[in-house]
Amino acid sequence: MELRHKAESDHEFASAPLLQPTSEIQQIPADYLPLRFSNKYVNGPRHLLPAWREVESRLQSADRVALFMDFDGTLVPIAPWPDQVRLSPRMREHVESIARKDVMVGIVSGRRLADLRSRAAVGGIWYVGTHGYFLRRSGGPTVTLLNPEQKAEMAHVSRRLARELRNIPGVLLESKQATVAVHYRHASRPNYRKVFASIRRLLQDRPQLSLLPGKKVWELFPGASVSKWTAIKYILELEQRLRKSPCLVVYLGDDAMDERVFHQMQGISVVVGRHRRTAAEFFLNSTAEVEQFLERFSEVLT
Numbered sequence: 001m002e003l004r005h006k007a008e009s010d011h012e013f014a015s016a017p018l019l020q021p022t023s024e025i026q027q028i029p030a031d032y033l034p035l036r037f038s039n040k041y042v043n044g045p046r047h048l049l050p051a052w053r054e055v056e057s058r059l060q061s062a063d064r065v066a067l068f069m070d071f072d073g074t075l076v077p078i079a080p081w082p083d084q085v086r087l088s089p090r091m092r093e094h095v096e097s098i099a100r101k102d103v104m105v106g107i108v109s110g111r112r113l114a115d116l117r118s119r120a121a122v123g124g125i126w127y128v129g130t131h132g133y134f135l136r137r138s139g140g141p142t143v144t145l146l147n148p149e150q151k152a153e154m155a156h157v158s159r160r161l162a163r164e165l166r167n168i169p170g171v172l173l174e175s176k177q178a179t180v181a182v183h184y185r186h187a188s189r190p191n192y193r194k195v196f197a198s199i200r201r202l203l204q205d206r207p208q209l210s211l212l213p214g215k216k217v218w219e220l221f222p223g224a225s226v227s228k229w230t231a232i233k234y235i236l237e238l239e240q241r242l243r244k245s246p247c248l249v250v251y252l253g254d255d256a257m258d259e260r261v262f263h264q265m266q267g268i269s270v271v272v273g274r275h276r277r278t279a280a281e282f283f284l285n286s287t288a289e290v291e292q293f294l295e296r297f298s299e300v301l302t
């Protein structure tokens with residue numbers, strides 16, 4: 001894969017007035033859901049906290065450990081608007097304490113890289129933004145997995161949606177260079193339908209695009225070649241050049257994008273929230289339980 005070093009440009013935000021939340025993700029027609037959720041572990045995920053002793057011994061017996069975590073819904077609770085969250089001081093303390101030990105730590109998010117870094121504000125770790133398209137280690141250069149053709153394509157998508165959705169209240173369009181996110185948490189049901197009709201027309205005109213659903217958001221991607229897992233693999237391979245010993249990967253996430261990681265990774269996978277169908281091995285009920293987990297994690301490794 002070709003990699004280029006490159007600075008992120010500023011994003012545009014087209015905000016709209018607030019309306020009562022109504023719509024649900026399940027209303028998306030099935031043929032627009034490219035992800036099939038299925039259990040990778042026969043009995044589904046187990047609650048991690050009661051299984052802590054087992055997890056602890058796996059961490060202790062590993063040569064090296066890498067901890068990657070999603071941000072929204074995993075390290076911070078989901079907020080009504082995406083600009084309302086910040087990492088709590090206690091959570092930051094745990095993440096920093098783990099990063100100071102011999103553990104590779106990364107926060108892997110759908111947010112733009114600069115936005116993610118400012119909201120997490122933890123030093124000495126990896127940050128992955130826009131679902132794997134932008135990567136950066138604290139103090140290092142930004143690496144992008146986006147090619148110029150894809151960049152031009154997504155700029156077109158952003159302009160077209162901004163034009164078509166500009167008069168629909170309750171919809172927030174977020175252009176993230178590599179992807180375009182349409183937040184509909186505050187859209188009424190008729191407005192939600194208009195938005196989806198517009199996205200459907202776009203996908204008919206440009207079949208190479210992928211559409212992925214998140215929590216009250218649809219996100220358009222230039223294709224399916226890059227994911228959070230692509231970025232994590234890139235980081236692991238980079239670190240592997242410096243140290244050859246095998247690495248136990250721990251990944252925490254709560255969303256459809258994280259399911260791709262759970263499906264492809266080996267190691268300890270943890271879904272946040274109650275999901276009946278998931279490829280994760282364990283679950284934690286809430287971000288509060290994630291905090292308990294990270295506190296214990298930081299005490300295990302020296």
Ligand SMILES: [Mg+2]
Binds near residue numbers: 070074253254255
């Ligand atoms: Mg999330």
